[in-house]
Amino acid sequence: MSQFQKKVDVVRTELVARDVFRLTLMAPEIVAAARPGQFVMVQIAENKDPLLRRPFSIHQASSEGLLQILFKVVGRGTELLAQCRVGEQVSLLGPLGHGFIMGDPGKACLVGGGMGIAPMFFLAHRFIEQSSSAGPRVMPRVILGARNREELEPLVIDFQSLGVEVLAATDDGSLGHHGLVTDVLKKLNLEPESTVYTCGPRPMMAAIHHLCKKENIACQVSVETTMACGMGACLGCAVPMKGGGYRHACSDGPVFASGELLWSL
Numbered sequence: 001m002s003q004f005q006k007k008v009d010v011v012r013t014e015l016v017a018r019d020v021f022r023l024t025l026m027a028p029e030i031v032a033a034a035r036p037g038q039f040v041m042v043q044i045a046e047n048k049d050p051l052l053r054r055p056f057s058i059h060q061a062s063s064e065g066l067l068q069i070l071f072k073v074v075g076r077g078t079e080l081l082a083q084c085r086v087g088e089q090v091s092l093l094g095p096l097g098h099g100f101i102m103g104d105p106g107k108a109c110l111v112g113g114g115m116g117i118a119p120m121f122f123l124a125h126r127f128i129e130q131s132s133s134a135g136p137r138v139m140p141r142v143i144l145g146a147r148n149r150e151e152l153e154p155l156v157i158d159f160q161s162l163g164v165e166v167l168a169a170t171d172d173g174s175l176g177h178h179g180l181v182t183d184v185l186k187k188l189n190l191e192p193e194s195t196v197y198t199c200g201p202r203p204m205m206a207a208i209h210h211l212c213k214k215e216n217i218a219c220q221v222s223v224e225t226t227m228a229c230g231m232g233a234c235l236g237c238a239v240p241m242k243g244g245g246y247r248h249a250c251s252d253g254p255v256f257a258s259g260e261l262l263w264s265l
């Protein structure tokens with residue numbers, strides 16, 4: 001797999017919701033090699049403050065060489081990233097990790113929670129491209145969840161712009177179903193040949209794993225553990241496996257078949 005380390009230009013910055021930002025970067029080499037579910041390590045500033053790169057899922061990779069990341073400000077690194085302006089540069093390393101294994105778009109159900117929605121957009125886009133190159137466009141099913149309408153609505157609109165019908169769920173009921181994405185998923189009664197692709201908070205992914213296991217449906221999860229190097233060198237992102245031992249989210253994942261992981265920890 002090709003990987004690149006590049007200083008790239010920031011070409012667009014957007015405030016999507018409170019504390020949620022989208023950066024558009026000109027990164028043609030990384031875009032050409034990128035697959036949904038892969039991520040990039042972003043080095044925030046020239047002065048290397050903070051020193052470590054931070055991992056972000058590839059939110060979109062367009063044919064014009066533009067790469068987008070969608071992120072929430074949670075600490076010093078994301079705070080600095082949110083202050084990046086058009087014309088500035090950031091250092092990118094990627095694409096990294098193993099992404100989603102894409103099956104039949106008509107049997108795909110994408111479930112994103114919170115910032116776990118970020119990789120789902122690229123995945124939905126690729127599913128639609130894949131289907132339209134083989135015949136009529138087939139839309140994957142998409143379920144998105146967040147705390148409230150303010151956080152979720154701009155992202156729902158993005159997916160709708162792809163032509164996708166979005167089933168929304170919010171914790172406070174201000175948009176879509178009042179409750180969890182798993183309630184919505186249960187009601188879909190997916191056929192057994194379906195595959196669920198998911199990214200979000202660990203309890204959400206654990207619940208989705210258990211639901212899929214019960215219904216005998218395949219499920220792939222993207223695990224966003226904290227990580228430092230992104231290349232399997234620092235051992236900071238070890239995830240416990242069902243069969244014993246650990247694997248690295250950065251180099252073995254971040255996408256795993258949900259049945260491979262130990263969910264009880």
Ligand SMILES: Cc1cc2nc3c(=O)[nH]c(=O)nc-3n(C[C@H](O)[C@H](O)[C@H](O)COP(=O)(O)OP(=O)(O)OC[C@H]3O[C@@H](n4cnc5c(N)ncnc54)[C@H](O)[C@@H]3O)c2cc1C
Pocket residue numbers: 039050054055056057058069070071072073074075076077078079115118119223224225226227249254
């Ligand atoms: C493969 C991968 C893909 C990711 N994709 C995205 C994305 O698309 N959008 C996005 O907003 N975030 C994403 N993250 C999480 C993102 O990397 C962290 O939010 C970021 O590194 C925080 O950096 P910081 O310096 O702002 O915060 P820090 O100062 O490093 O941490 C602030 C707080 O956030 C917690 N934290 C840091 N990283 C994580 C994490 N991975 N999971 C849970 N809590 C964490 C810390 O424990 C601490 O409490 C991804 C992580 C991984 C491993």
